[in-house]
Amino acid sequence: MSGRKLFVGGNWKMNLTVAEAHALTRAVASGLAGRGQVEVAVFPSFVHLAEVGSVLHKVPGNIVKLGAQDFYTQANGAFTGEVSLAQLKDLGVQVVLAGHSERRHVLGESDGLVNAKVRAALAAGLEVILCVGEKLEQREAGMTDQINVAQTVYGLAGVGRTQMAKITIAYEPVWAIGTGKNATPQDAQQAHVAIRRALAALYDETVAAATRIQYGGSMKGSNARELIAQKDVDGGLIGGPRSRPRSSWPL
Numbered sequence: 434m435s436g437r438k439l440f441v442g443g444n445w446k447m448n449l450t451v452a453e454a455h456a457l458t459r460a461v462a463s464g465l466a467g468r469g470q471v472e473v474a475v476f477p478s479f480v481h482l483a484e485v486g487s488v489l490h491k492v493p494g495n496i497v498k499l500g501a502q503d504f505y506t507q508a509n510g511a512f513t514g515e516v517s518l519a520q521l522k523d524l525g526v527q528v529v530l531a532g533h534s535e536r537r538h539v540l541g542e543s544d545g546l547v548n549a550k551v552r553a554a555l556a557a558g559l560e561v562i563l564c565v566g567e568k569l570e571q572r573e574a575g576m577t578d579q580i581n582v583a584q585t586v587y588g589l590a591g592v593g594r595t596q597m598a599k600i601t602i603a604y605e606p607v608w609a610i611g612t613g614k615n616a617t618p619q620d621a622q623q624a625h626v627a628i629r630r631a632l633a634a635l636y637d638e639t640v641a642a643a644t645r646i647q648y649g650g651s652m653k654g655s656n657a658r659e660l661i662a663q664k665d666v667d668g669g670l671i672g673g674p675r676s677r678p679r680s681s682w683p684l
Contacts, residue, residue, distance in 0.1 A: 437645050439661065440472045440601055440668040442562060444502060444530065447478055448673060454481040458488040458497075465496050471668070474498035474528050479516055486525040500528040500562075503536065506546075506553040518557040528560035530670075532588055534607045538568065544587035551600075552591055560599045562670065563588045564649065565628070569608035577606075578627040585631050594636050602628055602646045603670040609650035610672065618659045618666075621648045625665035 449457065454477050465473055475497060477485045486499050505515035521529065530536075531554065532547035547563070554561045565584035567577045585602065592600065604624050606616050616624075625646045633641035648660050649670035660666050 435642070435664065435667070437643065437667045438472050439470065440474075440645050440647060442474045442476060442500060442528075442530075442603075442647065442668075442670045444476045444533070444670060444672045445478065445481075446502070446535075446673060449477070449481065451481060451484055454478075454485055455488060458485045462489065462492040462497050469494075469496065472498070474500040476500040476502045476530060478502065482521070482524045482526065490525065498527045498560075499525050500530065501526045502530050502533070504529055504550065504554065506549045518554060518559065522557065522559070526559065528562065529554050530562050530564060530603075532564040532584065534564060534566055534605045534610060537564075538607060544584065547584075547588050548590050551588055555592065555596050555599060560601070562601045562603050562647070564603045564605050564670070566605035566607050566649070572606065572608055577624060581624055581628055582631040585628055586635065589635060594640055597632075597636060597640050597644055600644060601667075602632075602644060603649045604628060604646060605649035605670065612651075614651075615656060616648075616650050618656075618663050621650070621660055621666055622663040625663070629665055 443461065458475065461475060473496065475485060482501065489497050489499055501521045504518050504521055505512055507517065508519060509517055531550040536542045551561050551563055565581050565588065567580040571577065571580050581604065608614060609616050628646055629641045632644055645667035646665060647668045647670045648666050652660055652669040652671050657669060661668065
């Protein structure tokens with residue numbers, strides 16, 4: 434056993450109505466009753482954060498953390514349509530995503546912007562899930578480890594050793610997200626090992642051993658148990674509103 438507590442995040446993306454978000458939040462909290470060995474966070478869309486937060490506030494033991502899918506790096510100002518970290522904290526947000534594959538490859542966020550977001554969130558006292566992962570053409574070119582290590586190094590530039598206690602890495606093979614293709618547990622383990630070695634080179638073996646690395650490539654009830662059984666897979670970042678606990682999940 435690694436000693437790292439499993440961490441499962443549900444990224445609901447641009448899905449659900451207010452009523453559906455409310456119901457799913459209650460279902461997640463209810464399904465996790467008595468399962469304190471797993472850390473859980475949900476990431477609703479901005480417009481549902483207050484509603485989801487109000488439900489979670491009533492759940493004993495803070496068993497589900499409230500997360501945000503994105504944010505802006507500046508504290509305030511004339512940035513129409515953006516949301517600040519202070520505003521998120523005001524709603525009870527505890528953890529944020531940075532560098533998600535859709536932010537990188539659909540919306541064009543650069544490594545520099547991802548790093549700025551990581552550092553801003555840490556400065557605000559929030560936890561961060563830094564997402565990294567290769568596209569299909571990069572995988573086919575044998576660049577999986579190269580891409581993942583580079584995104585990890587760029588994303589953590591300027592992040593101190595002690596700050597790593599608030600960082601989780603999520604490995605998202607872009608080619609396995611919503612495509613019907615899945616990385617094997619062995620694929621995931623190999624990628625996670627390379628990322629952990631990069632952390633050891635950046636910091637030291639202690640930090641590398643303590644940092645949780647989630648798998649974020651189409652994890653679901655049918656493959657979660659086998660994926661999480663891998664030595665270096667410390668949970669999952671599950672996309673879409675599929676985060677309702679299921680009896681087949683190893684939670």
